[in-house]
Structure formats: C-alpha cells, structure tokens
C-alpha cells in the first residue's frame with residue numbers, strides 16, 4: 350500500500366529517458382458506502398492516466414451533504430479500507446477525517462501538495478455529476494488552475510458544457526474526460542436496498558457487505 354507522503358509504486362521510468370513526474374490521483378467522496386462504481390472509476394483512471402497511486406479520501410463533513418445524516422466517518426473509512434485492502438495502488442487517507450470540516454476539496458489538495466512536493470502532478474478524480482456541480486464548489490476556479498480535473502462518465506448524467514464554461518471559463522480545455530463502464534450504482538440506492546432487505550452482493554465487495562450487516566448499517570430510514 351502506498352504511503353501518504355507520496356512514496357508509492359515505482360513511476361515506471363524507462364532507462365535512458367528523463368524521469369517522469371510522479372502522478373498522484375486524489376479520489377474524494379462520501380463513500381457511504383464505497384461501492385463497485387467507485388472501484389471501477391479508480392481503476393480506469395489509474396490505468397488510463399498511468400497514475401502511480403491514488404489517495405482515496407473519505408470526507409468527514411462533505412460540504413454538499415451537510416443536510417444529510419451520514420454514517421460516522423470511522424465506519425466509512427473502515428469500509429473503504431476493506432474494499433481496497435488488495436489494491437496496491439490505492440491508499441485510504443484520513444486527511445479529511447482528521448481535520449475540522451467542512452471538507453473543501455481546495456484545502457485538501459493543498460494538504461496533499463505539501464505531502465507530495467511541488468514536482469508531482471495531481472489529478473483530482475470525480476464522476477460527471479461532480480463536474481456538473483463544480484461551479485458551486487468553494488474555490489472552484491483555484492481547483493481548475495491548480496490540479497488536473499478528471500471526470501468519468503456516469504449513468505444518466507448530461508453535461509451542459511456551455512453552462513460550465515460560462516461559470517468557469519477555460520474549463521473545457523483543461524478537464525480530462527474518461528470513459529468507464531457506466532454503472533447504475535450509487536451509495537444512496539445501496540442504503541435503500543439494505544433498508545428494504547434487497548441484496549447488494551454484487552454492488553459492494555464481500556467484506557463491505559459483511560461489514561454493513563454486522564454493524565447494522567443503513568437499517569433505519
């Protein structure tokens with residue numbers, strides 16, 4: 350498992366070429382719970398962008414979900430660790446869990462930058478719905494300037510590029526859009542399924558399914 354100082358897998362430098370800059374992915378989310386859609390998103394970004402490692406950062410206090418009742422972050426981190434235990438390029442990070450909220454992404458990216466140094470390339474990973482909502486984020490223009498934003502397509506999400514460009518001029522040129530198998534899986538539907546007693550066996554890793562049942566998560570409306 351990679352370390353939080355960015356000392357992750359070898360960068361795959363080839364003999365005789367200049368060393369390439371380390372490529373760090375950051376994948377922030379509520380992860381309530383982490384599911385197969387998240388894992389496939391991370392894997393596609395890792396593979397397509399040749400990332401060295403990905404910090405998966407559960408937000409203790411995600412700014413846009415302050416009106417929702419969230420599962421305590423300790424459970425969400427535990428499930429993320431179980432889901433990624435055998436994925437050597439993912440490190441579950443407590444960066445957002447161990448500091449006071451709200452957990453703005455711009456602050457988190459600054460903290461990661463301090464840890465990985467000025468030379469690393471930072472890629473912030475998200476689903477297309479997050480990119481659509483980006484203009485409402487804290488310091489969104491700073492994020493566009495200071496990290497590479499990567500959006501992976503998500504079932505049923507249409508992006509209005511003109512609207513996005515009007516809010517954040519220049520974003521169209523900067524954002525990286527990647528394809529991934531589109532999965533109609535979301536954390537809130539997994540919660541609903543558990544509440545109704547419907548199976549979730551193929552939507553979350555087995556260890557996460559067992560954790561949800563053994564800790565009685567998502568039973569109450």
Ligand SMILES: Nc1ncnc2c1ncn2[C@@H]1O[C@H](COP(=O)(O)OP(=O)(O)OP(=O)(O)O)[C@@H](O)[C@H]1O
Nearest residue numbers: 378379380386475476477479503532534535536537
């Ligand atoms: N099935 C999916 N396909 C592509 N991107 C996804 C998918 N599920 C989540 N994401 C992306 O992962 C990031 C973290 O998502 P989050 O933890 O909020 O999960 P979620 O399934 O969207 O949750 P909820 O259903 O509660 O909104 C977001 O950028 C979101 O767009």
Ligand SMILES: O=C(O)c1ccc[n+]([C@@H]2O[C@H](COP(=O)([O-])O)[C@@H](O)[C@H]2O)c1
Nearest residue numbers: 377378379408411412413453454486487
């Ligand atoms: O910085 C912001 O203003 C901001 C607003 C909404 C979401 N985010 C981040 O985006 C990531 C995905 O959020 P969510 O709510 O879809 O789980 C997570 O890391 C949040 O902290 C960040």
